[in-house]
Amino acid sequence: MALELSIVTGSAVPIYRQIIDQICQALARGELAAGEQMPSVRALAERLLVNPNTIARTYTDLVRDGVLETQRGRGVFVAQRRPVYTRTERLRRIEGALNTFVSQAVHLGFAPEEIRQVVQEKLDSLAAGTLVEGGHHHE
Amino acid sequence: MALELSIVTGSAVPIYRQIIDQICQALARGELAAGEQMPSVRALAERLLVNPNTIARTYTDLVRDGVLETQRGRGVFVAQRRPVYTRTERLRRIEGALNTFVSQAVHLGFAPEEIRQVVQEKLDSLAAGTLVEGGHHHE
Amino acid sequence: MALELSIVTGSAVPIYRQIIDQICQALARGELAAGEQMPSVRALAERLLVNPNTIARTYTDLVRDGVLETQRGRGVFVAQRRPVYTRTERLRRIEGALNTFVSQAVHLGFAPEEIRQVVQEKLDSLAAGTLVEGGHHHE
Amino acid sequence: MALELSIVTGSAVPIYRQIIDQICQALARGELAAGEQMPSVRALAERLLVNPNTIARTYTDLVRDGVLETQRGRGVFVAQRRPVYTRTERLRRIEGALNTFVSQAVHLGFAPEEIRQVVQEKLDSLAAGTLVEGGHHHE
DNA sequence: GTGGTCTAGACCACA
DNA sequence: GTGGTCTAGACCACA
Numbered sequence: 001m002a003l004e005l006s007i008v009t010g011s012a013v014p015i016y017r018q019i020i021d022q023i024c025q026a027l028a029r030g031e032l033a034a035g036e037q038m039p040s041v042r043a044l045a046e047r048l049l050v051n052p053n054t055i056a057r058t059y060t061d062l063v064r065d066g067v068l069e070t071q072r073g074r075g076v077f078v079a080q081r082r083p084v085y086t087r088t089e090r091l092r093r094i095e096g097a098l099n100t101f102v103s104q105a106v107h108l109g110f111a112p113e114e115i116r117q118v119v120q121e122k123l124d125s126l127a128a129g130t131l132v133e134g135g136h137h138h139e
Numbered sequence: 140m141a142l143e144l145s146i147v148t149g150s151a152v153p154i155y156r157q158i159i160d161q162i163c164q165a166l167a168r169g170e171l172a173a174g175e176q177m178p179s180v181r182a183l184a185e186r187l188l189v190n191p192n193t194i195a196r197t198y199t200d201l202v203r204d205g206v207l208e209t210q211r212g213r214g215v216f217v218a219q220r221r222p223v224y225t226r227t228e229r230l231r232r233i234e235g236a237l238n239t240f241v242s243q244a245v246h247l248g249f250a251p252e253e254i255r256q257v258v259q260e261k262l263d264s265l266a267a268g269t270l271v272e273g274g275h276h277h278e
Numbered sequence: 279m280a281l282e283l284s285i286v287t288g289s290a291v292p293i294y295r296q297i298i299d300q301i302c303q304a305l306a307r308g309e310l311a312a313g314e315q316m317p318s319v320r321a322l323a324e325r326l327l328v329n330p331n332t333i334a335r336t337y338t339d340l341v342r343d344g345v346l347e348t349q350r351g352r353g354v355f356v357a358q359r360r361p362v363y364t365r366t367e368r369l370r371r372i373e374g375a376l377n378t379f380v381s382q383a384v385h386l387g388f389a390p391e392e393i394r395q396v397v398q399e400k401l402d403s404l405a406a407g408t409l410v411e412g413g414h415h416h417e
Numbered sequence: 418m419a420l421e422l423s424i425v426t427g428s429a430v431p432i433y434r435q436i437i438d439q440i441c442q443a444l445a446r447g448e449l450a451a452g453e454q455m456p457s458v459r460a461l462a463e464r465l466l467v468n469p470n471t472i473a474r475t476y477t478d479l480v481r482d483g484v485l486e487t488q489r490g491r492g493v494f495v496a497q498r499r500p501v502y503t504r505t506e507r508l509r510r511i512e513g514a515l516n517t518f519v520s521q522a523v524h525l526g527f528a529p530e531e532i533r534q535v536v537q538e539k540l541d542s543l544a545a546g547t548l549v550e551g552g553h554h555h556e
Numbered sequence: 557g558t559g560g561t562c563t564a565g566a567c568c569a570c571a
Numbered sequence: 572g573t574g575g576t577c578t579a580g581a582c583c584a585c586a
Contacts, residue, residue, distance in 0.1 A: 112262045351557080400515055467571075
């Protein structure tokens with residue numbers, strides 16, 4: 001089962017962010033197992049038609065976070081252990097994005113029920129990510 | 140009832156974004172009433188120890204969005220009327236913040252149920268604010 | 279087909295406003311197509327002999343309004359989707375420019391019939407533009 | 418028949434501009450005759466509850482444009498002759514505001530027919546200005 | 557290379 | 572006094 005990755009160039013979400021998210025989601029769904037080898041920077045850059053620097057940065061970020069591991073001369077692999085944040089730490093780290101999202105939503109006139117709804121839809125679309133045909137996202 | 144604003148320098152969230160979020164939240168909680176005068180650009184800049192241009196930009200953005208209104212030579216005030224967007228336009232405008240929030244949450248290891256929960260708690264805290272009688276808000 | 283932009287310094291109309299107007303008119307005339315790349319901030323600043331910040335602000339404003347889209351590190355592009363406003367919101371947003379225009383016209387001695395006429399002529403000139411086949415616009 | 422003037426403080430239109438417009442409109446409707454005395458700066462400032470500097474500036478502008486005349490020690494009067502611009506000159510002077518208005522309107526999605534309509538409504542509201550009860554403008 | 561944000565400081569319009 | 576605009580120049584994120 002090859003890792004499915006796709007990017008959207010016109011999106012406001014940076015490419016490296018899109019790739020990180022998809023790798024983390026693949027891990028969460030069990031499509032990527034600990035110890036599994038990742039595509040090389042060049043291979044993935046060619047496959048996604050992006051700048052190799054962007055892939056290099058993506059891998060660097062994930063290595064720094066303990067999600068991936070580099071083995072000199074061999075390549076990049078899925079790490080055996082993933083960092084586990086305490087609930088408090090996770091809450092601290094999500095606070096900013098949560099504030100920005102909810103504040104903007106309220107400001108735009110979304111009702112609480114609507115906010116719950118768009119979050120749910122986004123979560124559903126992420127969960128169904130692998131079912132989507134490549135290249136036809138609605139963004 | 141003085142408007143409480145505070146910023147964190149060095150954060151990934153730009154200063155102007157932090158201020159906008161806090162103003163919008165204060166509005167959502169009813170701590171800022173329509174027609175109320177905002178602190179002057181220079182006064183707020185001194186209070187937060189940031190460049191007046193940064194405050195001016197913040198106010199300009201909120202004026203463009205119809206949240207605040209300027210009266211040249213007099214000051215900046217909370218707008219009487221809020222802009223009305225179509226559902227499509229609201230979705231377009233919230234998309235970026237929604238993506239950032241959900242992606243970061245997933246990346247941090249939040250489960251979908253936890254994401255729904257933190258959103259719900261944030262909405263509850265905002266809703267609770269509006270029930271408080273003016274003048275004695277908890278910070 | 280290069281986008282033609284020119285500014286007048288010393289005018290009461292701010293430079294960023296002049297540029298926004300010209301870009302919107304180019305869009306209305308069909309000289310700028312959706313997805314087309316805009317000149318870079320630095321390139322346009324050099325061409326118009328203005329500060330890059332002024333161009334950056336102009337682009338930022340148009341991005342906020344959904345006319346342009348940025349791709350970090352790649353450039354600024356004409357947006358695929360235009361924002362959709364309710365009639366109420368459109369009226370709110372046009373009110374200032376309408377007041378300024380009509381008041382100045384009355385002040386200059388234009389009769390109501392003349393005002394209607396100059397508006398009609400401007401609309402005709404824009405409509406004529408859209409009929410021109412791409413590539414050979416006058417100017 | 419006393420000159421009727423009223424201002425709206427919350428408007429985006431500067432106060433001095435509102436007063437100039439109303440004086441010019443009163444002239445156009447014949448409610449102000451050549452040679453007629455204007456209220457003193459202080460009297461008008463008190464009546465409109467605005468800063469005397471604002472009235473002084475308004476009169477200065479109108480004197481510079483030849484609409485009013487000052488007679489040292491006596492007061493300010495409606496000038497005998499009003500400046501007459503050639504059509505070309507008037508068109509040159511209105512060009513900027515016309516461009517901004519029409520460009521913004523097109524950009525906001527107004528159809529040509531709608532643009533004609535809002536201009537017409539604004540002209541109608543100005544013509545009917547003296548019929549409006551003071552203090553209840555819809556801005 | 558691209559745009560985004562911020563500081564420092566100037567000058568202007570307006571009340 | 573108020574906000575609006577612009578320049579000059581820095582540093583950052585991203586490709």
